[in-house]
Amino acid sequence: MSETPVPQPGFGTSGHEGATCTESVARALEAGYRHVDTAQMYDNEAAVGAALERSDVDREDVFLATKIHPSNLAHDDVLETTEESLDRLGVDTVDLLYVHWPTDAYDPEETLPAMDEVRDRGWTRNVGVSNFTVELLEEAHEILESPIVANQVELHPFLQQDDLVEYGREHDVTTVAYCPIAKGDVAGNDTLESIADAHDATPVQVTLAWHYAREGVVPIPKATGDHVEENYAALDLSLSDDELDRIAELDRGERLVDPDAAAWNR
Template identity: 75%
Template sequence: MTATEIPQPGFGTSGHEDESCTDAVRRALDADYRHVDTAQMYDNERAVGRALDRAHVDREAVFLATKVHPSNLAAEDVIESTEESLDRLGVDAVDLLYVHWPTDAYDPEDTLPAFDEVRDRGWTRHVGVSNFTIELLEEAMEILESPIVANQVELHPRLQQDDLVSFSRGHDVRTVAYCPIARGDVTALETLQEIAAAHDATPVQVALAWHYGRDGVVPIPKGSGEHIRENHAALEIDLSDEERARIAALDRGDRLIDPDEAAWNR
């Protein structure tokens, strides 16, 4: 598999819990999302598994990703917790297993070979990382036998991470964007409001269309109700080069998530 085969867009589940999570994932699958993202940290893998079981979509048609909690990144814990994730999800394997954060129990020489082992066991088709810098990516590539197919990071119009996206693209690593609409803050950006008016769209849809048009980027917006379909419909918006340049000018390097605290607060 090449990185470009990760379905676009993904559906993010951080913050979705219990039956509301199951309902949201089912709605997303009904709206033609074919990439669902969860994590041990989100405490909703069981709810995601229920949605997959109840959906009118074959398991093989859904690209399913989860992430190993930072406290589970010692080698034997990677193996044990991954098996537990599969049990909660009700699947034999996931399509992508991430290192969630390079913090806490993360030790590249100990952690990463365990991800190779999980892949060798057939419990994941692919290996990814999350919240990795260029330097951490380079280190992981040297240690892992498995190719890294994705790096999931905070990414939105105010934090565009061009150098990281470019490096990743050059190494066939997909950049999966969480917080792609800056937790809704994009609605207040005048530039996006003006572009949205020209497309009979919303600022959120314009922000997502900008992501969809970036080579090597897959956003994973969360959503509920009609927002799920609206987010998917942004795939149909074709931004001009001038509009994309205006959005590029919004980059301020503004992070919503403090890397020093994020592992415990996402």
């Protein structure tokens, strides 16, 4: 098990840059979020670090996650670039360090022992993976000495990833959901609109409540402005079994992030 359970919900920062990123993360922490997700690929670790420095929330109360760029997954590059990420974030350690994509420089026999070494050095408290299939998770479990705390994947009502969620439940791997509101596509869906109307809520809030109802799933919506608080308020929304069943029927295997090199395309 992880030293620290992955807090619900997370705050995503993909696509956030500069002052806007700093402002949004600081606002999220003020609203109550205690899990912030960034990555080397996002080129915003310094902006996230500025928000942590600015916030009144103590560092030890924030679950901070970042991810190693696919081009940095050779053994020595994992070590070097993790240290660089810590410098940009202005912290001594992160709470979760992910392999971002099992592509490019990813070599399980080289990359995964480096992740263990980073954890042994105290630069991360926990190790995770992202965009892994069940097969890659099984392989990683065989090689890693560290527990796999999380697998971060695209997950929303139109791509429900039941096999990965079930695997996570069976192996104590939290499924962290990126694109949790399908890049806003949940708005306008008739089923989600109908359920939202019944709760005086928005389709986005209904979608986040659906994520919260799935055991072992933690969504990381990104937001700016009033949407930061609006998304967080979904924690107070409870859906009926019938409503959850209706949402389950929306699954159509629709990927919004689908690079040719992804493991599921090999």
